[in-house]
Amino acid sequence: MLKRSKKAIPVVLAGILSLSILLSGCGNANNKGGSSSTPEATNTTEQTTSSPEKLENVDLTWYFNGTPQADVASVEKAINEYLKDKLNVNIHLKATDWGNFDQKMQVLNASGENYDLAFTANWANNYYQNVNKGAFLPLDDLIAKYAPDIMQVMPAGGWEAAKVNGKIYAVPNYQIWAKTDVLWPMKEMADKYGLDAANVKGWEDLTPFLEKVKAGEPNLIPIESNKTGQFGNVITHYRFDEFAGRNVPGVVKYDDASLKVLNQFESPEYKSFVALMKEWNDKGFFRKDAATLADSTPDRKAAKLAVIVGGTVKPGGDTEMKALTGKDTLMLGTSESVLTTSGIIATMTAISKTSKNPERAMMLLNLLYKDTTLYNLIAHGIEGKHYKKIDNQTIEAIKDGGYEPNSDWEFGNQFNGYYRAGQKAGDWEETIKINERAVNSVLLGFSFDPTPVKTEVAQIATVTAQYVPLLETGAVDPEKFLPEFISKLKKAGSDKVIQEEQKQIDAWKASK
Known part of the structure; x- marks a missing residue:
């Protein structure tokens, strides 16, 4: 199991994120770390500590953005075996291609078909629109009863950002929250055509480089x-x-x-x-x-793009991009790092109004914030089959292993995850510091x-x-x-x- 420090690290983000957090999520559960804006914990005999024999076996279906994985069945089996003595659930992971995810969720929500969990954001499976349509359950009571570990880890600003008309309808995934617009040029092309990375302040500065790529690389698409x-990928550059x-x-x-x-x-x-x-x-x-x-994910994976766009600057971001493309890339920030409500809600998990087991769904989310084994199973798969360890904190994906979602930020608390090869020990702590140092939007909260x-x-x-x-x-x-x-x-x-x-x-x- 990946070891994390139990030392509480204070995070101050202009008051609204003024809550001490625990990187491991494994500290004293009696410290709820909340404020008046945080769901208040309630004493209940039905919390996540319930004995599994008292919990009826149930199925949980989870829809999220991402390329379907060939060996997802073996990962589901491993997760369900691991959860049997904890939550007694059978999880079904439903990755849907990025370009089809919105339409899939619109049809699913309109049909009233049963499912339990779904990725939602301000840019995909739109959070506000789904709340308006009544597609998601209000979670305040469920969080208070079944999510003590999320409450312990989540900065107060996360809850504030997720509120619509005073209620919480999704749990923010804890990861990089500060938004820095970014471009990802292929390093090989940048070197070959003399891209002056230090002077790329905005997209218009790429034009001479893209002209050279177009003229000299007939098998490449200059930019995604x-x-x-x-x-939306330049919104922060324009200070919006x-x-x-x-x-x-x-x-x-x-x-x-x-x-x-x-x-x-x-x-x-x-x-x-x-x-x-x-x-x-x-x-x-x-x-x-x-x-x-x-x-355009297939073009990314096939390394057909001289420049990839989207995402945010973060420690280890170039390593994640290499894992996806197989190529070294540069990570060029084109804006300040800014903390906004929209940045926090850019990756969240909601519980469907059609869920037959919302309590168990919340228990699962709570465990993902605490349990490094569970988190890494969902994010990376099975050791020896889908990845190998380089050291106790770092892993490397096994080529053609059949499971590499490369979307760790969709699954709860990313700071529970292993580092990928090329990332440095301490990147998670540095990510939190970026959140802390970011310019606070006047609308934060x-x-x-x-x-x-x-x-x-x-x-x-x-x-x-x-x-x-x-x-x-x-x-x-x-x-x-x-x-x-x-x-x-x-x-x-x-x-x-x-x-x-x-x-x-x-x-x-x-x-x-």
């Missing part, structure tokens, strides 16, 4: 692009706090003390960005089918409740689904299509949404 859109969710009109400059809400799609920044995308598309930097491509404008938000989603892929892959002329896009957003109710956002922010500011 797909229909999910790219503006995307508090309402991806592609929902409404941002605030993270350093604007006036807290004025802007429509990002009407901003000079967005106009400049889509113009750059059009230029790049015309120069052949993207796949020809980028506007309709649901998932604010959660938007879209209920009053849920009809408009739904109408806007239809419009953005039509225009964002076209504009953000440069497939259409922004001089014509951007004004058309903005006009349709207004008809769908974007101005009303902006007004409601400003109203809630003003009330939040007045209450501080």
